[in-house]
Amino acid sequence: MPIHAIEDILFSQGFGTRRVCAGLVQQGLVDIEGRTLDDPAEAFEATGLSFTVQGKPWAYQAQAYLMLHKPAGHECSQKPGAWPSIYTLLPGPIRQRGGGAAAGVQAVGRLDQDTTGLLLLSDDGKFIHRMSSPRHHVPKVYELVTKHPVTPAQVSRLLAGVVLDDDPKPVRAAACEHTGEHHLRLTLTEGKYHQVKRMLAAVGNRVEQLHRSSIGGLVLPADLAPGQWRWLSAADLQSISA
Numbered sequence: 001m002p003i004h005a006i007e008d009i010l011f012s013q014g015f016g017t018r019r020v021c022a023g024l025v026q027q028g029l030v031d032i033e034g035r036t037l038d039d040p041a042e043a044f045e046a047t048g049l050s051f052t053v054q055g056k057p058w059a060y061q062a063q064a065y066l067m068l069h070k071p072a073g074h075e076c077s078q079k080p081g082a083w084p085s086i087y088t089l090l091p092g093p094i095r096q097r098g099g100g101a102a103a104g105v106q107a108v109g110r111l112d113q114d115t116t117g118l119l120l121l122s123d124d125g126k127f128i129h130r131m132s133s134p135r136h137h138v139p140k141v142y143e144l145v146t147k148h149p150v151t152p153a154q155v156s157r158l159l160a161g162v163v164l165d166d167d168p169k170p171v172r173a174a175a176c177e178h179t180g181e182h183h184l185r186l187t188l189t190e191g192k193y194h195q196v197k198r199m200l201a202a203v204g205n206r207v208e209q210l211h212r213s214s215i216g217g218l219v220l221p222a223d224l225a226p227g228q229w230r231w232l233s234a235a236d237l238q239s240i241s242a
């Protein structure tokens with residue numbers, strides 16, 4: 001197993017430039033197993049390493065895969081216009097890891113400012129591409145509240161396919177459950193711009209609230225409050241790619 005200097009490990013995790021990371025160690029701000037380090041060149045096996053930086057615990061992750069319960073009132077852009085960015089909900093090191101121009105994690109597909117629910121983020125380009133490519137047909141489940149009562153005809157049209165203004169090829173829901181007078185559960189396997197809202201508008205209704213409850217086999221955990229994030233486990237990763 002390769003071992004790395006602690007300053008390089010801190011750098012890879014987003015704790016700042018190499019110089020800043022070396023400084024953190026020299027100032028006695030990094031602890032491993034209760035021992036305060038003082039040599040930035042001291043080497044460790046990175047895999048499975050846990051440490052604290054300024055008292056905050058951190059577990060080494062070679063690549064970052066996380067889920068966020070996106071709250072309403074946040075934009076998925078790094079440089080948002082009117083609303084705060086979802087990236088402000090993540091700790092600094094996750095936003096900075098890797099350094100350079102393309103630093104940090106990126107959202108796997110975007111949700112609208114007013115949409116809530118499960119959002120995945122990663123710094124693994126292949127994973128982001130695989131999860132967001134329409135060719136991979138990863139099912140995403142949305143819970144909707146509609147302005148007008150949902151009719152059986154609207155459900156049939158959503159399943160049969162509707163034409164959106166920018167594309168002559170109809171888009172259809174992979175599944176559509178009528179869960180209440182004003183409630184629908186819609187499963188989509190692609191992610192066009194404002195797709196759910198445009199599909200509902202195309203059948204003569206309107207989305208009042210939109211929440212993404214799952215991606216692939218991964219369900220947003222009930223104990224992850226809006227605005228909270230957590231690392232994906234190996235089982236989570238398997239459930240989305242299965």
Ligand code: URA
Nearest residue numbers: 112115194195196197
């Ligand atoms: N479809 C939409 O219209 N908005 C979202 O945020 C996600 C899917």
